[in-house]
Amino acid sequence: MATDRSYRQLKNIQDDDFSDEENNAFAPLAGHQQQSSGGGGTTTFRGGKRSQSTVRSCGRGRSTCIVFAALILVLAIAVVSSFARPRCSRDVGSTTNIYTTVAQQTTKPPPINPTPSPWPWNSVRLPTDVIPTSYRIFLHPNLTTYDVTGSVIINAMVQNPTKLLVLHAKNMTLSKVEVLDASKQSIPLDKYVLNEKLEQADIVFVNEIEGEIEICINFTYVLNDGLAGFYRSTYVDENGVTKTIATTQFEASDARAAFPCFDEPGFKATFELNMVREPQYHTLFNMPLVSTTSSSDNLEVDVFEKSLNMSTYLVAFVVSEFENKTSTIRDGLKIGVHAPGRQIDEMDLAFEVLNKTIQFYEDYFGVAYPLPKQDMVAIPDFSAGAMENWGLITYRQVDVLYKEHVTTLQQQQRISIVVTHELAHQWFGNLVTMKWWNDLWLNEGFASYVEYVGTDNWNKDWHMMDQFILYATHTAMAMDCLESSHPISVNVQEPSQIAAVFDAISYDKGASIIRMLEAYLGKEKFLSGLKRYLNKHEYGNADSDDLWKALSNQDDGGEVKKMMDTWTIQQGYPVVTMSRDNEKITISQKQFLLKDGYTPEKKSLWVIPLTYIDDSGKKNSTVIQNDDQGSTIEIASSVKWFKGNLEQAGFYRVNYTENNWNSLSDQLSTDHTVFTPADRASLIDDAHYLARAGMLDYNITLNLGSYIANDDDYVPISTLLARFRYIGVMLQKTGDYLLYKKYMWKILTTWKNKLNWNEKKEDSHLTKFLRVSVLSLAVELGHESAIAEAIVIFNDWKNNNVSFDVNLKYPVYCAAARNGFESDWEFLWDRYQTTKVVSEKTVIMSALGCTTDISILYRYLDSVFDDSVRLQDIGQVIGSVAANPIGARPAWLFLMKNWDTFLQKLGSTSFSFGNIISSCTSSIASNIEYKEAKQFFDDHSDAGSGTREISKALEKMELNVKWLTKNKKTIRKWFFSQIN
Numbered sequence: 005m006a007t008d009r010s011y012r013q014l015k016n017i018q019d020d021d022f023s024d025e026e027n028n029a030f031a032p033l034a035g036h037q038q039q040s041s042g043g044g045g046t047t048t049f050r051g052g053k054r055s056q057s058t059v060r061s062c063g064r065g066r067s068t069c070i071v072f073a074a075l076i077l078v079l080a081i082a083v084v085s086s087f088a089r090p091r092c093s094r095d096v097g098s099t100t101n102i103y104t105t106v107a108q109q110t111t112k113p114p115p116i117n118p119t120p121s122p123w124p125w126n127s128v129r130l131p132t133d134v135i136p137t138s139y140r141i142f143l144h145p146n147l148t149t150y151d152v153t154g155s156v157i158i159n160a161m162v163q164n165p166t167k168l169l170v171l172h173a174k175n176m177t178l179s180k181v182e183v184l185d186a187s188k189q190s191i192p193l194d195k196y197v198l199n200e201k202l203e204q205a206d207i208v209f210v211n212e213i214e215g216e217i218e219i220c221i222n223f224t225y226v227l228n229d230g231l232a233g234f235y236r237s238t239y240v241d242e243n244g245v246t247k248t249i250a251t252t253q254f255e256a257s258d259a260r261a262a263f264p265c266f267d268e269p270g271f272k273a274t275f276e277l278n279m280v281r282e283p284q285y286h287t288l289f290n291m292p293l294v295s296t297t298s299s300s301d302n303l304e305v306d307v308f309e310k311s312l313n314m315s316t317y318l319v320a321f322v323v324s325e326f327e328n329k330t331s332t333i334r335d336g337l338k339i340g341v342h343a344p345g346r347q348i349d350e351m352d353l354a355f356e357v358l359n360k361t362i363q364f365y366e367d368y369f370g371v372a373y374p375l376p377k378q379d380m381v382a383i384p385d386f387s388a389g390a391m392e393n394w395g396l397i398t399y400r401q402v403d404v405l406y407k408e409h410v411t412t413l414q415q416q417q418r419i420s421i422v423v424t425h426e427l428a429h430q431w432f433g434n435l436v437t438m439k440w441w442n443d444l445w446l447n448e449g450f451a452s453y454v455e456y457v458g459t460d461n462w463n464k465d466w467h468m469m470d471q472f473i474l475y476a477t478h479t480a481m482a483m484d485c486l487e488s489s490h491p492i493s494v495n496v497q498e499p500s501q502i503a504a505v506f507d508a509i510s511y512d513k514g515a516s517i518i519r520m521l522e523a524y525l526g527k528e529k530f531l532s533g534l535k536r537y538l539n540k541h542e543y544g545n546a547d548s549d550d551l552w553k554a555l556s557n558q559d560d561g562g563e564v565k566k567m568m569d570t571w572t573i574q575q576g577y578p579v580v581t582m583s584r585d586n587e588k589i590t591i592s593q594k595q596f597l598l599k600d601g602y603t604p605e606k607k608s609l610w611v612i613p614l615t616y617i618d619d620s621g622k623k624n625s626t627v628i629q630n631d632d633q634g635s636t637i638e639i640a641s642s643v644k645w646f647k648g649n650l651e652q653a654g655f656y657r658v659n660y661t662e663n664n665w666n667s668l669s670d671q672l673s674t675d676h677t678v679f680t681p682a683d684r685a686s687l688i689d690d691a692h693y694l695a696r697a698g699m700l701d702y703n704i705t706l707n708l709g710s711y712i713a714n715d716d717d718y719v720p721i722s723t724l725l726a727r728f729r730y731i732g733v734m735l736q737k738t739g740d741y742l743l744y745k746k747y748m749w750k751i752l753t754t755w756k757n758k759l760n761w762n763e764k765k766e767d768s769h770l771t772k773f774l775r776v777s778v779l780s781l782a783v784e785l786g787h788e789s790a791i792a793e794a795i796v797i798f799n800d801w802k803n804n805n806v807s808f809d810v811n812l813k814y815p816v817y818c819a820a821a822r823n824g825f826e827s828d829w830e831f832l833w834d835r836y837q838t839t840k841v842v843s844e845k846t847v848i849m850s851a852l853g854c855t856t857d858i859s860i861l862y863r864y865l866d867s868v869f870d871d872s873v874r875l876q877d878i879g880q881v882i883g884s885v886a887a888n889p890i891g892a893r894p895a896w897l898f899l900m901k902n903w904d905t906f907l908q909k910l911g912s913t914s915f916s917f918g919n920i921i922s923s924c925t926s927s928i929a930s931n932i933e934y935k936e937a938k939q940f941f942d943d944h945s946d947a948g949s950g951t952r953e954i955s956k957a958l959e960k961m962e963l964n965v966k967w968l969t970k971n972k973k974t975i976r977k978w979f980f981s982q983i984n
């Protein structure tokens with residue numbers, strides 16, 4: 005996802021509707037502008053030596069405390085006397101490193117996995133008889149051999165006496181398991197077994213256990229390179245030396261791969277960390293460092309403050325040689341940024357956004373940020389865009405590193421969006437967490453809404469709320485009109501099912517319905533409800549009903565629940581039909597589905613906050629109930645037109661009788677500025693989708709958009725270009741593609757002439773975006789003068805070092821890759837390999853896919869499995885080839901041919917594989933290719949986290965085939981009429 009999104013971000017335009025749903029799944033691609041820096045008192049801190057003063061005192065049971073201290077002390081002085089009573093890690097008292105000791109347990113562990121069937125526990129969810137309260141984690145990752153040795157001590161309460169204790173453990177060997185009772189006596193074990201499939205350890209006792217217990221487990225595993233759990237990542241430092249770091253990515257279900265734990269969001273507990281490392285490294289954790297102790301064997305141990313009550317998926321630690329900048333804001337709250345030495349200055353923008361946003365959110369949410377610090381780290385290899393670990397946010401580098409004169413405006417805005425998104429999670433998600441992953445939208449939907457509020461806060465002139473419909477609402481609506489969509493609240497159990505719901509529904513539909521509710525309730529009510537929700541559930545868990553209760557301030561959730569249940573429990577969304585008969589408008593609703601004339605088995609109805617405006621400028625609103633009664637409203641006979649769903653704040657489409665569509669169309673051609681940009685975008689979006697669903701004559705839709713060359717606002721123009729992009733993708737393997745191109749060249753020329761290749765100082769943020777969109781699309785579609793001009797700019801830059809506007813990099817590089825010499829492509833490829841600036845690398849990655857030389861495209865595809873492309877970037881390379889009409893088929897063949905490798909490399913990470921499946925199949929629109937794909941997926945139905953994407957891809961291809969058969973003639977005729 006993150007990869008594909010970055011790709012679209014560069015194009016600064018949505019891809020065709022059928023691929024933008026997932027590409028967009030994680031918000032805007034757009035940028036940011038340079039601001040004067042905040043973050044007063046910023047200091048650079050090199051090298052990573054920190055305070056070693058305060059030694060935290062243990063405040064719990066004596067023997068536990070001794071053991072805990074002993075573990076650390078052993079490293080320092082290697083002398084610990086034997087203990088009188090059984091206790092966790094009792095064998096620690098040797099002169100060797102504790103972790104070697106751990107591996108050489110004298111108590112013989114029961115056999116692991118002695119082919120036990122059935123397992124003592126057979127459910128993917130843990131039993132709730134035992135509840136963890138605190139964890140002490142001890143880890144020693146060896147960054148040379150990649151071996152990790154560790155132990156964990158978990159204090160827990162037995163709620164119901166039981167002989168069985170189940171917790172999670174994945175891809176590790178348990179070398180010792182011991183459980184102590186409240187008086188620190190070892191409880192006799194019958195056996196323990198690892199259930200690899202369920203990623204659980206089952207511990208069976210001889211007798212029932214009860215009361216307080218202490219679970220002590222020693223374990224070993226390998227620091228993996230798969231971007232999940234506790235994994236390794238590498239970069240080359242300023243001296244050309246390859247450096248390794250050890251870092252974590254736990255969401256959704258990989259904390260269990262780093263230490264045995266109760267890895268469900270509902271099991272909140274406190275966490276302490278002791279990290280053993282070589283002296284050149286340092287460690288970051290969710291909480292501040294308390295002390296560092298040296299040992300005689302040239303290792304050091306970092307000890308951290310205990311966390312607040314939190315879920316396992318939010319725990320994080322990073323062992324690295326990164327440099328940092330820190331600063332202290334209001335009463336001792338410490339903020340810091342961390343990156344490889346040569347990149348630390350590129351964190352300045354993110355640092356500034358962090359500084360500006362954290363206190364803004366404290367006011368906005370009405371709840372103080374509760375931790376003593378907030379750090380942000382730029383990780384060289386990272387699966388998602390960023391991860392909101394509490395107090396230690398980790399980022400993919402391109403989503404956080406900003407370099408003036410290199411990073412584009414779209415990338416800048418994206419950085420602001422990502423930072424404000426992850427910061428929003430510190431309240432929504434971290435302080436209050438969903439009870440279970442079925443309510444993931446409470447996390448992601450909320451953060452995906454608030455990221456706009458947070459970014460808007462410091463950039464009023466970016467028009468973030470207008471962009472919202474483009475990147476969130478349109479994206480979500482494009483996916484939610486498919487039968488293969490799913491409700492916001494979705495039943496998920498297995499890790500791969502959980503990974504699959506990090507999609508446009510949880511993010512963009514979630515964000516859109518929150519915006520709809522805010523518009524309905526009013527800002528004040530909305531914010532006071534949020535505050536109630538956060539206060540009531542802080543340090544705990546909540547579900548959707550808890551949110552409705554807080555927002556309505558009623559125990560049963562009142563009207564809010566009644567309305568919102570229809571949006572979260574049901575899949576899809578409605579089309580509201582407003583049919584006018586003189587002074588009366590009759591209103592009805594039905595589910596909007598792309599499948600022409602299809603009526604789903606289950607009839608769905610929504611409670612819809614309907615708003616509308618008429619040509620007198622009068623705004624009105626009403627609520628449509630979900631009782632199928634229909635309703636009517638009065639309208640003056642003098643009214644020429646009316647438009648429903650103001651600013652597209654509602655998650656529904658509106659259809660009208662032909663008369664009204666034609667009057668709206670007339671108004672757009674005479675004076676489009678009567679409508680706001682968001683209203684124009686919403687008319688265009690609705691008209692296109694209604695035509696695709698067979699509910700509106702395509703000629704009406706196309707005519708409605710024919711005013712567009714007079715528009716100069718980014719939001720409606722981007723909407724139209726994205727909807728036309730779909731038409732282009734459908735036609736790209738037909739002779740009519742030429743007609744399509746000619747029409748597009750014609751409309752693009754108008755803006756191209758207005759905007760040109762030179763950015764003007766007075767250009768607004770969105771005008772700058774528009775220029776990039778228009779020129780990029782012109783180049784991609786082979787617009788001759790656009791390409792010729794771009795190649796002049798490219799050659800001047802390449803040969804004579806003449807610089808050009810940084811935001812125009814993508815269209816310039818794309819033109820050179822597309823229509824330049826082979827040596828130009830090679831030049832870009834070399835630059836891709838050698839550039840030290842990640843934002844530059846990312847733009848080039850997209851542009852390399854523009855080539856029209858098929859053998860180069862094959863070569864580019866092949867590169868994803870050699871060392872030249874990082875695992876995290878594979879999706880972007882494939883996406884850039886697949887988006888090229890010439891590359892679409894090669895990309896799909898490449899995916900089929902290498903399916904097993906893709907599955908093995910990407911099948912368990914959340915986004916990439918699904919996005920690759922989507923981008924490689926989205927242009928399939930012929931029956932013969934559909935059948936081939938169907939057969940392929942019948943034979944390869946397991947795609948791990950991408951499995952859900954297969955059914956979506958199949959439905960989309962089927963719709964494409966039907967679309968082309970049905971609409972080809974009409975579209976051809978219309979294009980013909982426009983270009984002659």
Ligand code: BES
Binds near residue numbers: 029391
């Ligand atoms: N919590 C997610 C990261 C994540 C996603 C972890 C999927 C595990 C699986 C994070 O808050 C997120 O949503 N990041 C987005 C960026 C955001 C601006 C939409 C991303 O990764 O692109």
Ligand code: ZN
Binds near residue numbers: 392425429447448451
């Ligand atoms: Zn998020």
